[in-house]
Amino acid sequence: MAARTDPAPAPVEFTEAVRELLSVRWRPELAVEQMPAPQRIAPHSAAVTADVTQGEDEIGTGRLVLLHDPAGNAAWQGTFRLVTFARAEVDPEMVTDPVLAEVGWSWLVEALAERGAAYTEPSGTVTSVASHSFGALATDTSSARAEVEIRASWTPLVGPGQGLAAHCLAWGDLLCTAAGLPALPEGVVAMPKRRPTGPTR
Template sequence: MADLRPPSAPPLFERAAAEVRATAFRGDLSVREIPAPAGLAPDCLALAGDVRPEEHGLDSPYGTGRFILLHDPDEPAPWNGPWRIVCFAQAPLEPDIGIDPMLADVAWSWLMDALGSRRAQFHSASGTATKTLSKGFGSLAAEGDGAQIELRASWSPSGPTAPHVEAWSELVCMLAGLPPGSEQIAVLGSRRAARD
């Protein structure tokens, strides 16, 4: 990954960032470091991940995600500490899966399960899970019905940083229909994949 670290990052943040950069990802997920959003914290590092983008060019039709590690020694009150992780994961779904009333709960539980399975220590978690349904009309009628799930979450990590990155990558793959251990197996339930 390209190193986009700020020139004056403190040693504590540099150690955490080095952990993030050293994380190994499954072959189905292409991860790269991207410029971190400005103004969130004095020190931050951001990753972008795409599920199997090489099969379809730059944008993955299967799923995508972002991971941001934030550090603020002033310990903002909502964080309850100096560290915060913000993550985003999004994937298309089959419409019949998109109408499931438990879908948002399942997406959140996958994140909690991924953090638990990696023994990632955290507190002060919050987030939203959003499902959308769409129908094409006019020149887009041929696209038919579609659905999408999106999870935005944040939590305050404690302990090593790598388990949190691993949990995020697992979440991105799970939303895209690739459960753990399914590397290089066909993506499950991807509406867009079926059209290509």
């Protein structure tokens, strides 16, 4: 019977990157927690998931996966790769807008630029989805949904004075922008929208 071999310890660079990922001070609208990461894409990986909330409503969701290959990856042009998925409900009229895909991609690019996150080799897709109800559900307006999904990956350029925090914060901004929440100055907390309570007398 072959002896069991323990997996090689994670490189210091990856350990430090994970520590930075898990210590980010997220926007107050985000509920972020660590999740199991995919194991076969890269030798080392970590992941977090987030829900975007406003008051008691969940208005968006997403996940961020950190991949690391100490030997480097030709497709990445680096040793680290960030992979994200973001989904949020949007106004149904937005789904029919032909520029929605370009606008959705700009949310990521502008978020990275605003946070000063240097990167290379970006790629991704923006998908808009609308659902329509028929039959018994035709009169149920709550069953009609319109969503935008952003799937993207990029190689963060990390080094002295440039870690992953800026990329993580940019990802948080992407989720909030997709969900219709504006960017906030440091230290400012968004006020929840009030739900309609019916006619007043």
